[in-house]
Amino acid sequence: MTSIGGAEMVDWKLAVATATRFVRPGPEVSREEARAVVAELRRHAATSEEHVREFTRMWPGGSGKGEAGKGEGGAGSDTPVLVVDRAGWIKANVAGFRAILGPLLEKMQDRRANVPGGAVFGAVGGKVTGVELGMLLSFLASRVLGQYETFAPPSRDLPGSAAGGGRLLLVAPNIVHVERELDVNPHDFRLWVCLHEETHRTQFTAVPWLRDHVEGEIQAFLAETDVDPATLLERIREAAQSLAGGRPPEEDGADGGGRSIVDLVQTPAQREILGRLTAVMSLLEGHADYVMDGVGPQVVPSVAEIREKFQQRRAKGAGRLDAALRRLLGLDAKLRQYRDGERFVRAVVDEVGMDGFNRVWTSPNTLPTKAEIAKPADWVTRVHGRTEQ
Template identity: 55%
Template sequence: MNLVDWDFAVTVGSRVAGPGPEVSAEEAAAAVLELREGAARSTPLVREFTGLHAAAATAPVLVVDRAGWLRANADGFATILAPIVDKLTEKKGPPSAIAEAIGSRVTGAEVGLMLGFLGSKVLGQFDPFFAPHGRLLLVAPNIVHIERELSADPTDFRLWVCLHEETHRVQFTANPWLGDHLLAQMHAVADTIEPSALLEGLRRGAESIRSGNGSVLDLVSSPEQKEILDRVTGVMSLLEGHADVVMDGVGPSVIPSVAEIRTKFNQRRKGAGSLDKLLRRLLGLDAKMAQYRDGAVFVRHVVDKVGMEQFNAVWTGPETLPSKAEITDPDAWVARVL
């Protein structure tokens, strides 16, 4: 059963995202080289600041264009959705060839539109589901586009981005159980899905989006699914907030214009156009911005209270990860874990 035509999704997404800013061959080569060097330079900086040690020669760093990011994410989504597709096939049986072809192409177009919008925005991403140890993607056209938009120093901005994304690579490669834990949450979602409930959830989610009162997150509707989503939200808030704390902690010592970059970058988030803001809300990206903010507050509070070494108990295993509630109540996490 093919729930999504992933090739068609990549085709649609590539058209929506476009190629990115115009750069000469020399500029493109220089950007790729500087991003690779920035990622390599970031590794010891992240290790020294966090105390996390990632094994050498794991989780490769790839500098990609927008189409490369789209293909990587299509592959990642296919991996995540595989248990859900298997469960639906088991419960409902395979559809006819015609129904499958039409249905997968429609969903492929919808996913492609979403990926196309994101593919023009994302600066970098760690893919924890790429075998065997994940991979780090740095999206060169988007990084060049934003550094130009902010009138930022290219070398400084590229290293700033690399510090954040390399922190994600270190989080997962220093703690190999973390990717397995997130994938297990996807399997847990599959175990809660009934075909009739899925259809009802899709209808309710579509209505809420059309009315402007919801996001794609509304597709997760049952109490069991919301409980899983809360667990994932706690993890993602930790990961994003931790990376922001690292980039702001390391940045001043190695990036001369880091304060200016942070100010301009935060201001840019506020100044997005109305369509951009609408799409961000519908895709749940406003929630992601909250993850950066709340997660960073959590990490800073705990580190200020007990130090980085004791904070690193958070990486022991699933049981020491903060819940969604603990992200906004870090003292509760300290009391429970430490």
């Protein structure tokens, strides 16, 4: 990434240092218990891979239908599973942000180079942005149980598949924290989490075009960002005033849920792109929940108890501050993605079966639209040519 006077638009090292400093401490565990948790999560990840691929009929490098690619060690079959602590999750996500935001930041850097005093502003602004990003990640790092990290390039600290990146992260202290908070069987809960996260790894390794498609949509969204500093600051200020209560909640939407800062700084073109991205993310998250529920009863004895308690935890959050931050960051929209996406997957599988559903992975053209997520029958009609009976 280019820089002015040695200063980047974002001080990435400061972002890592800030997040690591302010992230909440994890649960107290002995060294022996920590080793046992790590070993068990690795075993469950391996077991989950087999369960998920058999249930979804999706295989590495395959078409997402039938037995394609089974046992062949196709592209993505070497995608690593990394059991990390909160600091490890932070480093992985900073690396991902740095990779995906690179083109946008270079564009902004070039714009700033032509502004008098841009070098000084860049040095200061990079540190401010680094601290802000670090604070955001410190909030999220204690909440994420697992993640399929897609975009950061492989490195010594963050290995990826030989095919070009991607790794499954399991955040051990967060998993232990939640299993204790919910008072559920820890061994069942760890396997249950692995089933969800393994589904995401399966999606990206069995559908070779998916990663590039998602990255392309994100880059298109970022390319539409208004990089004029004065305009951008004004729009962020307006968004902050709105979120701070300058407008009654009922004016923010029919459900009174409010709008996130991401919603409020979009251009019309970005809204269109975000609609497509929302549909894709709803599909991926809903598919993972559907698979988790489909496989769970066969291999997780206490799955009903876990699911009920976890859903209650999702719904209520962790207090007023947590709820405010979730609204600001758009995390409530992510919760809706789980719900809406799972309903879509369930309806389609009920209508056309698993192989019929797997036509969703044929190409970007067979992905559901945002409207089709809400009306699965429309997707069945479009892709299958008729409504199956």
